[in-house]
Amino acid sequence: MSIPETYQRIVLAARPRGAVTADNFRLETVPVPQLADGQVLIRNHYLSLDPYMRGRMSAAKSYATSQQLNDTMIGGTVGQVIASRNAFYKVGEYVNGMLGWSEMGVSDGVLLRKLDTTRIPLSAFLGVVGMPGMAAWYGFNHIMEAAAGETVVVSAASGAVGSVVGQLARLRGCRVVGIAGGAEKCAYVVDELGFDACVDYKAGKLEADLAAATPDGVDAIFENVGGACLDASLARTNAFARIALCGLIAGYNGADMPIRNSRLLLINRLTVRGFIITEHMEYWQQGLQELAVLVANRQIKFRESVADGLAAAPEAFMGLLQGRNFGKQLVKLI
Amino acid sequence: MSIPETYQRIVLAARPRGAVTADNFRLETVPVPQLADGQVLIRNHYLSLDPYMRGRMSAAKSYATSQQLNDTMIGGTVGQVIASRNAFYKVGEYVNGMLGWSEMGVSDGVLLRKLDTTRIPLSAFLGVVGMPGMAAWYGFNHIMEAAAGETVVVSAASGAVGSVVGQLARLRGCRVVGIAGGAEKCAYVVDELGFDACVDYKAGKLEADLAAATPDGVDAIFENVGGACLDASLARTNAFARIALCGLIAGYNGADMPIRNSRLLLINRLTVRGFIITEHMEYWQQGLQELAVLVANRQIKFRESVADGLAAAPEAFMGLLQGRNFGKQLVKLI
Numbered sequence: 001m002s003i004p005e006t007y008q009r010i011v012l013a014a015r016p017r018g019a020v021t022a023d024n025f026r027l028e029t030v031p032v033p034q035l036a037d038g039q040v041l042i043r044n045h046y047l048s049l050d051p052y053m054r055g056r057m058s059a060a061k062s063y064a065t066s067q068q069l070n071d072t073m074i075g076g077t078v079g080q081v082i083a084s085r086n087a088f089y090k091v092g093e094y095v096n097g098m099l100g101w102s103e104m105g106v107s108d109g110v111l112l113r114k115l116d117t118t119r120i121p122l123s124a125f126l127g128v129v130g131m132p133g134m135a136a137w138y139g140f141n142h143i144m145e146a147a148a149g150e151t152v153v154v155s156a157a158s159g160a161v162g163s164v165v166g167q168l169a170r171l172r173g174c175r176v177v178g179i180a181g182g183a184e185k186c187a188y189v190v191d192e193l194g195f196d197a198c199v200d201y202k203a204g205k206l207e208a209d210l211a212a213a214t215p216d217g218v219d220a221i222f223e224n225v226g227g228a229c230l231d232a233s234l235a236r237t238n239a240f241a242r243i244a245l246c247g248l249i250a251g252y253n254g255a256d257m258p259i260r261n262s263r264l265l266l267i268n269r270l271t272v273r274g275f276i277i278t279e280h281m282e283y284w285q286q287g288l289q290e291l292a293v294l295v296a297n298r299q300i301k302f303r304e305s306v307a308d309g310l311a312a313a314p315e316a317f318m319g320l321l322q323g324r325n326f327g328k329q330l331v332k333l334i
Numbered sequence: 335m336s337i338p339e340t341y342q343r344i345v346l347a348a349r350p351r352g353a354v355t356a357d358n359f360r361l362e363t364v365p366v367p368q369l370a371d372g373q374v375l376i377r378n379h380y381l382s383l384d385p386y387m388r389g390r391m392s393a394a395k396s397y398a399t400s401q402q403l404n405d406t407m408i409g410g411t412v413g414q415v416i417a418s419r420n421a422f423y424k425v426g427e428y429v430n431g432m433l434g435w436s437e438m439g440v441s442d443g444v445l446l447r448k449l450d451t452t453r454i455p456l457s458a459f460l461g462v463v464g465m466p467g468m469a470a471w472y473g474f475n476h477i478m479e480a481a482a483g484e485t486v487v488v489s490a491a492s493g494a495v496g497s498v499v500g501q502l503a504r505l506r507g508c509r510v511v512g513i514a515g516g517a518e519k520c521a522y523v524v525d526e527l528g529f530d531a532c533v534d535y536k537a538g539k540l541e542a543d544l545a546a547a548t549p550d551g552v553d554a555i556f557e558n559v560g561g562a563c564l565d566a567s568l569a570r571t572n573a574f575a576r577i578a579l580c581g582l583i584a585g586y587n588g589a590d591m592p593i594r595n596s597r598l599l600l601i602n603r604l605t606v607r608g609f610i611i612t613e614h615m616e617y618w619q620q621g622l623q624e625l626a627v628l629v630a631n632r633q634i635k636f637r638e639s640v641a642d643g644l645a646a647a648p649e650a651f652m653g654l655l656q657g658r659n660f661g662k663q664l665v666k667l668i
Contacts, residue, residue: 055601172620226596230596245599246600246601247600248597256594257591257596258592258593258594259596259598260590260592261558262564262582262585262591262592262593263582263585265589265608266579266581266582266608267608268608269608269609269613270606270608271605271607271608272604272605272606272607273603273604273605274602274603274604275603276603279603294364294666302650312646325341
């Protein structure tokens with residue numbers, strides 16, 4: 001394969017004050033480096049955009065080290081090996097890595113994963129058969145532990161994570177209720193993904209609508225949003241309900257988001273557990289294998305919002321934080 | 335033993351609107367009933383006063399059925415069998431039961447527990463070797479799961495439950511930091527109970543004082559209070575800290591008590607679990623046995639606030655809700 005002399009990347013130019021803006025990013029053209037022994041050069045085909053990136057952009061303490069200024073924005077990628085000085089990786093092979101907002105990347109191979117694209121499209125390894133899918137799989141199986149017949153609520157239900165949680169719950173025989181923004185997303189969640197119901201939080205009566213959709217109460221919650229969304233779900237909990245806390249996107253721009261229904265934690269003997277899926281790598285092999293089979297058999301569906309070209313990444317990311325995406329947000333690089 | 339013709343009891347006369355007042359209670363004199371076959375008559379020596387009773391006084395949904403108006407106030411008791419038509423219970427034996435705010439009670443024996451007062455004083459079976467001790471034991475061993483060297487924070491640290499949690503943690507080799515109201519309680523918690531430090535929330539700088547007392551952060555929390563107290567402890571959590579939620583006394587009179595540090599549930603991957611000790615009866619035999627040995631060997635100390643006579647119970651209960659008690663609050667009936 002021909003190797004260009006330069007490639008483009010996006011670096012963190014400035015930390016956001018409140019909402020993320022285009023000024024926080026800078027597009028750069030840099031030379032393609034020479035490979036050292038053991039290294040591989042990868043041309044990224046897709047870049048994954050995920051809410052966790054917002055946390056990395058801030059200097060404040062979070063679960064991960066902050067993104068350094070003027071470094072390539074962090075991010076998961078899938079692409080193809082175009083040059084290799086590593087015997088394990090051959091030119092032409094497809095790999096998943098964390099090569100960031102960048103058209104290319106160099107890796108020593110340690111954190112790469114080879115991908116079998118025979119039955120799974122390449123981009124799905126950034127979504128349902130990747131990190132978002134694993135977040136859903138772990139939270140559902142190891143925190144929510146929902147049984148057939150129980151009622152499950154999933155916020156950001158049409159998103160990369162929530163859509164998988166709900167479909168796993170449906171396959172188990174749970175009653176599945178989503179929360180999403182807008183009639184179009186809600187229709188997709190029910191008609192395409194097979195949820196039993198979906199509440200449109202933008203309709204302005206979340207509590208009443210969620211109560212109507214959960215006549216038997218709620219036994220498990222998968223929370224991606226926080227704030228009023230979480231409080232509405234907590235208000236419907238049955239005794240001993242389990243809450244998997246995966247994201248708090250409502251507060252990523254600094255908005256105050258107290259849990260007002262704190263009494264229910266005690267009254268209903270709830271268990272709330274926050275988790276970060278990359279800390280549970282011992283489950284990835286099993287989880288990804290299960291998800292790959294379900295996707296290949298079309299038992300789990302997925303949807304993508306695809307932005308075109310690296311330069312479109314900042315705008316797509318800002319849209320993701322505001323819920324403008326519909327399904328997994330990707331940037332197509334090639 | 336001589337059996338009187340009447341006895342006194344206190345019933346719920348009216349539900350509280352906000353704070354509990356004396357008008358919520360009514361002292362009555364009632365006849366001692368004739369025993370049916372299988373029943374025992376018990377003269378109560380001590381009545382236990384506990385924060386959970388506040389919840390029972392309200393009609394609002396809680397984890398337990400509301401106390402009925404004009405029924406005897408619910409409550410744990412220890413006393414002596416003074417008449418028996420039940421072959422298992424003999425006159426003179428000491429028993430623990432739930433006979434309420436009452437000088438006497440009739441039981442069919444099913445929910446009674448015979449007490450061995452050889453090495454444990456009778457009143458302790460309402461505290462450290464009773465329900466409060468079990469709440470401490472279960473929360474510490476099955477939710478906090480704190481290891482030697484970890485830092486533990488206990489709110490209401492001088493109280494019936496908190497004092498036991500802290501001493502169990504000390505025996506395991508944890509660094510133990512209490513939160514209590516006033517210099518006298520804090521001195522007792524450190525000097526008598528052996529906590530490493532105790533923060534006086536009434537001093538008005540809870541966050542700063544708690545930070546100073548937990549230089550290595552906090553790995554487990556036993557929460558009896560909620561509100562600002564819980565937020566201050568959450569602010570100090572290390573990754574993967576565990577929070578046992580046993581009580582929310584700050585909000586028992588209806589005060590708003592949001593969890594403002596909700597972000598930390600995710601950022602620090604916390605686990606919060608609310609629990610009610612009477613739902614974990616499978617652990618009581620083991621837990622009470624362990625606590626009895628520790629008390630008999632003086633490895634766990636306890637302190638009591640004793641009100642004198644049934645008529646003093648309402649005032650003592652109101653004091654308990656305001657933190658005026660110092661250690662386990664009892665009413666001595668005989």
